[in-house]
Amino acid sequence: MISELWFLVAAILVFIGLIASQGLLLVLGSVVIIMTLTAKLWEKYAFRRVTHHRAISQTRAFIGDSLDYTVTLSNDKVLPLIWVDMEDPFPEGLQLIGAKLKGTGIEINRQHSIATSLLPYQKASWKYTMKCAARGYHRIGPVRLRSGDIFGFTSVEAHLPDLEHVLVYPRVVDLEQLIFPQQHPMGEARGKRPLYQDQSRFLALRDYLPTDPMKHIDWKASARRQTLQTKVFDPVVSMKLLIAMNATTSEHAWQGSNRAFFERVVTAAASVASYCSSLGYSFGLASNAVAGYSGKWLTVPLGSASTQLTLVFEALAMAGPYSVTSLVDVMKGERAKLPPGAIVVLITAIVTRALVLEVEEIKERGYQVLVLYAGDGPPEIDLAGVQVFRVGSALHLGGTDENDGVADGVTTADVNGR
Structure with missing residues (x-):
């Protein structure tokens, strides 16, 4: 608009210069016309090529x-x-x-x-x-x-x-350090401890540790040795494991999402996936978290291929801190696909009555359930008969700080190459 106005003014100056035989007006008008045409040309071709x-x-x-x-x-x-x-x-x-x-x-x-x-x-x-x-x-x-x-x-x-x-x-932390830190507080090097053991295959006895379930104590052997003895079982080698990640961090929708809790849950899920991949387990992911730019909740079918960890990590990387449905609704469809003997690892920062009922339903169908609780303090509702690992404080203090790296031995090349 401004250039058009200048062009009109210049044309008037040239016209007056011609009528009045005023060379200065003629030159001035001509210069303005040239400048205006140059500006027009610039505007048209500025970003060509x-x-x-x-x-x-x-x-x-x-x-x-x-x-x-x-x-x-x-x-x-x-x-x-x-x-x-x-x-x-x-x-x-x-x-x-x-x-x-x-x-x-x-x-x-x-x-x-x-x-x-x-x-x-x-x-x-x-x-x-x-x-x-x-x-x-x-x-x-x-x-x-x-x-x-x-x-x-x-x-x-x-x-x-x-x-x-x-x-x-997502960040990856050492699952053994996350779940069993009190067993080796000085950083003693040990082999990987299995996430789940086959209780039908008794292996040996050892001294009791505070993290051992009471049901694994051999009371007769403890009486003979005058110290608590725990049964050690063979680890399940061909484990099939579903990581169930709960994106909901508050009981009511109007309370919003706790981003810190959500990142803890994602970190724990990635750590379990990395752990399973390192041991050759078949694993998958189910979550009510919504993937960015898609609006769909996250699901990765069970698998043990070399690309499985990459698929799970990519899904977790795109997870947004909000959900479109409850994890209970997601699990109703996923539990029907579980193979016999599968284990469900529930990772959540909140325990609701509906979630407890879903855990009981999964157990009644013959599946093992482990819970990684990423909230602060103990769960709001007791999960009777289920092994619960409280990982919230460990993730908060050492596992999710922005300056921390990933677990030893886990790199981008490892993830993409598995």
Whole structure:
């Protein structure tokens, strides 16, 4: 609109200059017309043959990993870009070291801003270190480019639809340290302890430990030796295990979601999956958590293939801290698919009456149930006859701090290569 007004003013000046034989007005009007036409030309062709490209060293990582991130802008034409601003939506879960980010408050998407200029056939690149600060399916883009002519008459914008995604896997902690820390507080090296033992296959006796179930105590042997003795059973080698992760962190929907509790649950689920994969178990995932950008709850069928851990980790990475239904409703469909002898590991930060009834129903169908409770303190409702491991304080104090790494021996390459 402004350029059109200038063009009209210039035309009037040229007309008056011709009528009045005023050379100055004629020259001034002609210059303004040339400037206006140049601005129009700039507006039309500014972003022709201009390309924007992002390069990320890898698109899958763990929390705390650092990635190489490069932004490239190319101008493959004669017309230069006197100035150009780039604004790229950047997720909060990724940190860009040395970059200028706008909207760093409570906004979910910040703007990565770059201001530069490009000569004809020039290419500029910016290299950064990207740190993965939070689990999730992080989307970068689309980018907005803004430029204008040299005279300041017009400005033009272009929105490029290309997107980049970074999948940050959940944190993984040593399950043995998480569940049985009091057995080796000094960090004594031991072999992996099985998550579940076959009670029909007696192996040996050993001294009682505080974490041992009372039902495993051999009272006759304890009387003979004058100290409590616990039965040791053969571990189940061909275990089939379903990880049931409860995304609900409060009893009522109006209470909202406790993000800290939810991250504990995800960390525990990932740790169980990593543990099962390392022992060659067949395992799967069922959860009422909603996957980002899909609106569907998470399910990974039981399997022991080399890609199983990757599938579970990807599902957990995309899990959002909200649910569309209760875990009880999800389990009603999943329990019908369980093979004989399967074990259900329930991971939850809240225990409700409905959840207790579902656990009882699963047990009545002949399946073993273990519970990893990720809330603070003891569960609100007692789970009679079910082995419950309270992991909330361990995850809070040592397992979910942003500065912690993953469990020893677990890397992105391991996950993708299994």
